[in-house]
Amino acid sequence: MSKSHHRWLAKELAAWEEESxxxxxxxxxxxxxxxxxxxxxxxxxxxxxxxxxxFGGLLIGAGIITLFAFNWEQLxxxxxxxxxxxxxxxxxxxxxxxxxxxxKDSTAWxxxxxxxxxxxxxGSMGILFQTYQIGGTLRDFLLMWSLLSLPxxxxxxxxxxxxxxxxxxxxxxxxxxxxxxxLAYLLLQGLLLPLMLGFAFRKTPLxxxxxxxxxxxxxxxxxxxxxxxxxxxxxxxxxxxLAISLLSLSYLLLAQWVGPTAIPSYFRPFRRxxxxxxxxxxxxxxxxxxxxxxxxxxxxxxxxxxTLALTGLLLSALLARQKRWLPLLGWTVPLLLFAGHPxxxxxxxxxxxxxxxxKGSALGNSLAVNVGVFLLAVLAILRFFDADLxxxxxxxxxxxxxxxxxxxxxxxxxxxxxxxxxPTSSPAKELS
Amino acid sequence: xxxxxxxxxxxxxxLATALLQLAILASCLFLWETTLHHGQVLKLRCAPVDxxxxxxxxxxxxxxxxxxxxxxxxxxxKRGSTVFATLQEGExxxxxxxxxxxxAPKEVPYVRVQLLRDASPQQKxxxxxxxxxxxxxxKLAPEAEIAYREANRREPGQGRAWVELRVRHGIxxxxxxxxxxxxxxEAARRRGGT
Numbered sequence: 001m002s003k004s005h006h007r008w009l010a011k012e013l014a015a016w017e018e019e020s021x022x023x024x025x026x027x028x029x030x031x032x033x034x035x036x037x038x039x040x041x042x043x044x045x046x047x048x049x050x051x052x053x054x055f056g057g058l059l060i061g062a063g064i065i066t067l068f069a070f071n072w073e074q075l076x077x078x079x080x081x082x083x084x085x086x087x088x089x090x091x092x093x094x095x096x097x098x099x100x101x102x103x104k105d106s107t108a109w110x111x112x113x114x115x116x117x118x119x120x121x122x123g124s125m126g127i128l129f130q131t132y133q134i135g136g137t138l139r140d141f142l143l144m145w146s147l148l149s150l151p152x153x154x155x156x157x158x159x160x161x162x163x164x165x166x167x168x169x170x171x172x173x174x175x176x177x178x179x180x181x182x183l184a185y186l187l188l189q190g191l192l193l194p195l196m197l198g199f200a201f202r203k204t205p206l207x208x209x210x211x212x213x214x215x216x217x218x219x220x221x222x223x224x225x226x227x228x229x230x231x232x233x234x235x236x237x238x239x240x241x242l243a244i245s246l247l248s249l250s251y252l253l254l255a256q257w258v259g260p261t262a263i264p265s266y267f268r269p270f271r272r273x274x275x276x277x278x279x280x281x282x283x284x285x286x287x288x289x290x291x292x293x294x295x296x297x298x299x300x301x302x303x304x305x306x307t308l309a310l311t312g313l314l315l316s317a318l319l320a321r322q323k324r325w326l327p328l329l330g331w332t333v334p335l336l337l338f339a340g341h342p343x344x345x346x347x348x349x350x351x352x353x354x355x356x357x358x359k360g361s362a363l364g365n366s367l368a369v370n371v372g373v374f375l376l377a378v379l380a381i382l383r384f385f386d387a388d389l390x391x392x393x394x395x396x397x398x399x400x401x402x403x404x405x406x407x408x409x410x411x412x413x414x415x416x417x418x419x420x421x422x423p424t425s426s427p428a429k430e431l432s
Numbered sequence: 433x434x435x436x437x438x439x440x441x442x443x444x445x446x447l448a449t450a451l452l453q454l455a456i457l458a459s460c461l462f463l464w465e466t467t468l469h470h471g472q473v474l475k476l477r478c479a480p481v482d483x484x485x486x487x488x489x490x491x492x493x494x495x496x497x498x499x500x501x502x503x504x505x506x507x508x509x510k511r512g513s514t515v516f517a518t519l520q521e522g523e524x525x526x527x528x529x530x531x532x533x534x535x536a537p538k539e540v541p542y543v544r545v546q547l548l549r550d551a552s553p554q555q556k557x558x559x560x561x562x563x564x565x566x567x568x569x570x571k572l573a574p575e576a577e578i579a580y581r582e583a584n585r586r587e588p589g590q591g592r593a594w595v596e597l598r599v600r601h602g603i604x605x606x607x608x609x610x611x612x613x614x615x616x617x618e619a620a621r622r623r624g625g626t
Contacts, residue, residue: 077468081461085454092450099442121453128457130567132464133606137546137562148456151449177512 009034021363057115077131084127091120095152104156114158118149139175142168146188154195159210162192162199163217170221179232185225193310200318279352279375285345286382349379373408377401467605471598472541474519474527478584478593478609491565492573492580492616494595494609498528500558503551505534510550516602517545517559526594532559536602543604563597563606566616576620583611583619 010031017027075083094113103109122145128134129141146168153161166189173185199214356372359365384397477497501517509515519541520530527541532551536542545559568576583593593616596607609616 081465084461085457088453088457092453096443096446096450099446124457128461132461132468133563133565133567134464137560144456148453151453155446155449178510181512 006034021365055115057112057117058119060116060119062119080127080131084124084131086124087120087127088124091117091152095155099155110156110158111160114152114156114161115164117152117156118145118161118164121145121149137175139172142172142175146172150191153192157195157198159199159214162195163214165192166217166221170224173225174228176228177232179229182225182229182232189221189225197314279349282345282349282352283378283382286342286349286379287386346379346383349375353379463603464605467600467603468598468607471600471603471605473607474521474541474597474599475525475594475610476519476528476597477526478580478595491567492577492609494564494566494606496561496564496595499561500556501529501532502554502556503532503547504554505532505551506553507534508550508552509534509547511547513547513551514544515547515551515559516542517561518542519599527597529559532557541599542602543599544602561604563595563604566595566606566609568617568620572617572620575623576616579611579619579623580609580616 013022013027013030016022017024022030091113095117098104098109098113125141125145125148146165149161149168150165152158153165169185169188172188173182176182176185353372353375356368356375358372360368360370360372380401381398384401478494503509503515505515515532515534516536517532518530518537519527521527530540532545532547533542543561543563545561548558548560551557580593592612593609595609597604598607611619614622
């Protein structure tokens with residue numbers, strides 16, 4: 001079996017596992033049978049080298065900071081001012097060395113240098129601030145630190161650099177006290193976008209674990225930003241609607257980028273969180289005209305709207321690239337919701353529920369079928385509550401939906417119990 | 433051996449980035465250095481401190497007297513906004529914060545400060561000054577903190593500690609912290625700090 005076949009099968013196995021067509025155990029056995037290893041020894045060594053470089057860079061940088069934080073009072077102000085530039089100059093020299101030599105292709109060199117640069121810059125700034133007794137706020141320090149480090153993240157195309165940058169601007173955002181300043185978080189995050197797109201669409205995909213960490217970090221960062229923004233705004237339901245939609249789309253985008261994976265489900269929360277948010281929103285909007293429409297002028301931020309639109313477009317692009325037409329159709333639901341009429345929200349939920357049942361039945365995916373049925377059942381129950389009908393009729397309706405739900409599950413369980421193909425020899429037996 | 437043009441491009445591009453980074457930090461240094469050389473010297477009394485909140489790490493946390501003034505701008509300003517606090521010299525050569533303005537005043541010394549709550553016109557409002565820390569050698573700092581705290585355990589207006597501040601174009605930089613007739617460092621050394 002050629003390497004390309006191996007790659008194809010590994011990808012397919014991950015997708016089948018993702019769609020619950022096979023279990024993790026079966027996937028592992030098939031990988032073993034065809035000699036597919038998830039990581040080669042070489043990859044492992046390279047990964048260790050990257051981790052060691054990262055820690056090396058961070059520790060040396062931290063050492064420099066500590067050394068200068070001692071506050072050498074025997075040196076005068078001018079001397080300390082000049083010394084302050086040394087860590088930065090050293091980090092710049094190292095970066096130039098990495099860029100000018102073949103080392104820019106080495107992840108270990110790139111990531112290690114980026115880590116060192118971040119720490120060295122903080123050291124330089126710290127010495128300068130200390131020398132001139134500049135108290136200021138941590139917020140100002142973080143902003144200056146992140147913005148001055150950003151060009152290096154781009155030069156080195158450092159993934160760890162994007163992590164540090166995101167952590168820094170998130171901390172900065174949490175320390176802001178004004179809505180207008182907090183919204184600048186989107187602008188700061190936007191500065192990273194070209195690089196992130198580069199990562200998302202590059203020829204050699206990033207390792208899944210890195211994608212997950214990347215996703216978790218950005219998801220959390222966005223969540224913290226929204227929490228801060230809404231707290232400062234004394235948010236009403238309109239702002240929450242908009243915010244949750246934005247969050248949901250972002251989570252879905254991340255989930256789509258991360259893609260099918262062999263990593264256990266507890267480590268890939270985005271798709272489910274995103275879908276849960278969207279469904280919650282959808283049910284909320286079946287009651288009234290979308291408050292998001294009214295609140296757009298209140299938030300009045302082209303940044304928020306721009307991010308919303310951009311996230312949606314990115315998600316569409318990713319889905320189209322992966323030729324996943326059904327999800328592509330599915331994510332347009334938020335647009336239906338934003339159109340503002342409760343009928344559209346009802347329609348959207350009904351469509352999603354039906355699509356899930358149909359696709360789940362075709363693939364034998366019980367989870368999808370159950371979620372679909374659950375959505376339809378909840379929708380039916382909610383509408384029964386709303387409807388101006390006598391209590392007896394409502395009661396009959398509830399019982400009817402319940403019985404339908406149970407009957408459907410019973411039929412499915414019986415079908416599942418029937419063997420549809422002759423049993424083959426156990427994979428475990430074959431392996432032994 | 434010829435160097436490929438892309439390599440030149442990388443070098444030039446990176447050098448431009450590096451120079452920009454250095455220039456930004458150097459401009460901060462220049463601004464602070466010129467303030468210390470050419471700024472107006474003002475003395476500001478320190479306020480009594482809560483002994484448990486005075487020291488954080490290797491610096492002494494400073495609190496100045498009268499960190500609130502009347503906001504004289506025309507429009508309401510939100511908490512966290514930057515405004516300008518004018519300084520006026522008073523009795524015994526000590527300065528105090530006279531007023532808050534939305535625009536930088538031309539005739540009087542002033543510093544940029546941050547509002548601690550929303551400010552309406554003619555309302556007295558508290559603010560935060562950017563010079564609230566005095567960094568010290570880690571061995572001196574504990575003694576300095578005790579000396580500073582003891583010097584400030586008096587009624588407001590009677591405190592014996594003050595900061596000497598250099599002010600220029602809205603930037604204020606602490607030149608020294610004084611406790612009666614000696615600097616904070618001298619007081620700390622006298623108490624046993626090395």
